[in-house]
C-alpha cells in the first residue's frame with residue numbers, strides 16, 4: 001500500500017512528458033515536419049497573457065514552432081473567424097488555440113466550433129468532445145489528460161474506484177469524468193460529478209477513493225471531507241491576498257493542503273501539481289495534431 005501524504009509531483013511528471021514530446025518533434029523534423037502551434041490572444045487580460053507566454057516558452061524549449069497572434073480587445077467576431085479560417089487552411093499550422101476567456105462581445109462557442117477539429121489542441125470542439133465520450137479519442141483535453149498522466153506515473157489505477165469530481169466545467173470536470181468512466185486502462189472508475197447544486201457534498205467527498213477538486217474555491221476541501229488513505233487531486237489555481245508575499249497574493253488550490261495531506265495517501269500540491277501537466281499535454285496534442293495533419297497518424 002502507498003505511504004501517507006505522498007506528494008504527486010506534477011512538475012517532474014510533466015518533465016517526463018516533455019522529454020517524450022521533444023523526441024517526437026525530433027523524429028518529425030527528420031521527415032521535414034515542423035510542429036507548429038498558433039495561439040490567439042484577444043485583449044490584454046494579464047492572467048491570459050501569462051498563460052500565452054508560458055505556452056510559447058514551453059513550445060520553443062521542445063522545438064515546437066509557435067506564433068502568438070495578439071488582437072485588440074475590440075476585435076470583431078467576424079475578424080477573429082477570418083483569422084481562424086486562414087489558420088485552418090494553412091498547412092504550416094498544426095495546432096490552433098484561442099486563449100479563453102474571450103471579450104464578452106465574442107461568442108466563445110462560435111469561435112471554438114470554427115477551429116478545424118484536426119487542429120483543435122485544446123480538445124474543445126464538439127467533434128473531439130464526442131469522440132472522447134465515445135471512447136475513440138483523437139486529441140485529449142489537456143488538464144484531464146494531465147491528471148490521468150499523473151495517476152499513470154504513480155501507478156494509481158482508478159479502475160473500480162469511486163472517483164468524486166468536484167466541478168462540472170467543460171474544461172475540467174465533464175471531460176475528466178468522460179475519460180475516467182471509459183472501459184480503458186487507467187479508467188474504469190465509478191465516477192460521481194458534483195457541483196453547486198449537489199446536496200451533502202461533504203459526505204460524498206468522504207466516500208471518495210479518489211477526490212478531484214476543480215471548483216475554483218480556495219481550500220474548499222477540508223481534512224474532515226477526506227477519507228483516510230484517499231488520493232486527492234487539486235486542480236484549483238486561486239489567487240488569495242497575502243500581505244506577507246512580495247506580490248501581495250499567493251496561489252492556493254481548492255484543497256486545504258497541509259491538513260488534507262495528513263490524511264490522504266497521495267496528493268498534488270499547488271503550484272507544482274496539475275498546473276505543469278496542462279501545458280505538457282498541450283505540447284503532446286500539438287505533436288499528435290502535426291502527425292495527423294501531415295497524414296502520418
Ligand SMILES: NC(=O)c1ccc[n+]([C@@H]2O[C@H](COP(=O)([O-])OP(=O)(O)OC[C@H]3O[C@@H](n4cnc5c(N)ncnc54)[C@H](OP(=O)(O)O)[C@@H]3O)[C@@H](O)[C@H]2O)c1
Nearest residue numbers: 143167168169172195196214215216235236237274275278
Ligand atoms: N491546473 C490547471 O491547469 C487548471 C486548468 C483549468 C482550470 N484550473 C482551475 O481549476 C478551477 C476550476 O476551473 P474551471 O474552469 O473548471 O471552473 P468553472 O468553470 O468556474 O467551474 C467550477 C465548477 O465548480 C462548481 N462549484 C463552484 N463552487 C462550488 C461549491 N461551493 N460547491 C460545489 N460546486 C461548486 C461549479 O458548479 P456549477 O456548475 O453548479 O456552477 C462548476 O461546475 C479553477 O481554480 C481554475 O483556475 C486549473
